[in-house]
Amino acid sequence: MTDSWATFGADLHIEPHGGGLRSGLMEALREAVRTGRLTPGTRLPSSRTLAADLGVARNTVADAYAELVAEGWLTARQGSGTRVAPRSVPRRADPAAPPSPAVRSGPVHNLKPGSPDLAAFPRAEWLKASRRALTAAPNEAFGYGDPRGRVELRAVLAEYLARARGVYAAPERIVICAGFVHGLMLLAKVLRARRVRETAVESYGLDAHRNLLREAGLRTPCLPLDGLGSRTGELAGMRGVGAVLMTPAHQFPTGVPLHPDRRAAAVDWARSTAGLILEDDYDGEFRYDRQPVGALQGLDPERVVYLGTASKSLAPGLRLAWMVLPRELVTEVGRAKGEFDWTPGAPDQLTLAEFIASGAYDRHVRSMRLRYRRRRDQLVAALAERAPDIRVGGIAAGLHAVLELPEGTERAVIQAAAWQGLALEGLARFRHRDAPPGRDALVIGYGSPPDSAWAGALDALCRVLP
Template structure:
């Protein structure tokens, strides 16, 4: 018969060597654990029987040690509450010299950084409902190691959603689930390098973290100039060593322009003619306001375009859920690379997202957020027209950020003024590729980031900076 008491109490790691006698060694180890804070005030200790079994000593030895430490004031013992670390035994935490010398850096009062949604709007109640349904219906194999491509339930639902909402040809067998865009790009860098690709072209404006991932994979990154029609894809033909190109065709980040149809066609023609690949970052593809939706570039040639999407803007970056829709001949290589890195994203989060999309909650949330962000964008445009009429605003037909044009040479001084106002934002030079030609002065304003309660204050701070 199994001893029921063996399941009671918490595990407790103690070093009892080096002391004279078992009881004395146990008492010294417990005092040291409390003194250093490893056992915090109020922590419940294992029963004397459980700890005796774990340490391989007599139960009376543990009981006597507990009793003496209670008498000394280190522990407390009450009927029905067990033995706990005494509240007054909390160790005094003194600051080290390094801690005292470290300056305190205050957080900005207002945040208009681009790249994040309003995290306060995450649909907690609907997500919880989806999680409960997903967990109830989850098959037993969902708790195993699983397929590195991701759960078939999510891949199937995503295939339908992406075809319907983004014009993507997305067979479930071509989809690999990943932990956001960063992991997707890292996997593609690994696969491209293994295929002996040496250079991946990037847009002249973008995120340096993405460029670093490609550089870490051993790839060079010549840049394509970006203008009012998007990346100048006609220049790809002149980049002889390039085997792939990373682009944001739906809404170029950070300039905010969609890739012109002729340039979309030129990019696909280049990929077909050279055997190259287009890595399509579908940035802000679901948030458009004053224009018809721009379909995914992948729909023009599913065998030459890798479509990369995430829930980071539509739901929250903390979910760490994204997807790759791959050409057929890449699926095996990407799945192998993923299996060698972290094998699988959380199965329960995948099943929850599948349920969330299939129930219609995802569509409802995206439509709701589209209206919310459009309202903020309209407020931004209206207030700037009144308070800073000389500032031209662009890149506002879609997405979660706007670009405010500044007089030539004024970006550094405006950034300093923003810092004085406690306003976190970035100039467009922050996103310029090191090899790109000098460009315009501008601010990149993330109007999706603040909560509703913080939006008015951030907008007022911005107007003070610009005026």
């Protein structure tokens, strides 16, 4: 067979220049090493391979390599090939550049909400599921595929969500997304195409979600919130609103579940106005005082878009989330997503499908539920002993708690914590810009630290509380 550059090993982009092939090749290699494009230890192609790539005689490359070895630019050892020699090149100071400021290290402890214990990711079980899934995967699974996601995952999710969250789902009404934000982006495009101009949001929530909706051209009036959850009865008076984004099972960040009467009021509003409820079920599996509150979507699957994610139950780095759509939205979301929008990789989708179908997902959730409940109980006990004046709320579910502070102390506590290497978030951080000032409080993410750091993080928290 005719030799071709495509049939050999390592590639090297090099352009000989100057007089003569050998000297031009040598100067090009020196320049590549001098500028750092070829770093110390980099293995170069064999003389035969590079000669074929450049269309020159093999002896020309071999002679160039030998000369550069003699000069100290390269090294050559039997069985190890030709490599760039180790060199110590002093960095040139840029006289125009200001001196680099000292880099501050990150916090020692992190109690910000929004993340699970990443150290608890079930690596061994995930690897087993991945092996089984890839072994059984059809060849077409590695093609471009259905923009809605792999049918294996959509079918398994339909069964799981019906069983565990009370969601009415069918595989053809599920769309797999690269995270919750991706799903919200698609829904924002659909709402704009429907000429919706306002999407109500809860008066406390993530500003990233509010900003995303605003960037899509939607106004985001805030829905007031109290001890029974969002005051959904007020939706009827918000005339321009065509949709509402809510966290009904465990309001983020206050931790309040939406009262049954208010759940019904939200659905009544959606039915009477042809509005849509966007249900963010971000941590619905983690409830400790009784069975998890069922999804709001179960009350009316044609008026509620259910959004779920593996970010809290497994890990946000998986970038796996899903939407269960009303029938009338399936085509519109598909159109918004298009053929080339983000979709998580098929191997990860197939692995999650196998992970759920095998029962490993249920086992993991139950295990983490016990772990997080134990941490919650330790938090409550420590506060009762060392900060008895601090009231704790939002602890019936989820991975965070709300600690009530004396009026006017929230910012000072956060600053004191930062000085001690403890990262905290205050409740004010999540308030809608149009919502009135609320109480002083901390939102403590007790799910974030690994087990080895939990005791230290808890101790640091108690030291900074007033």
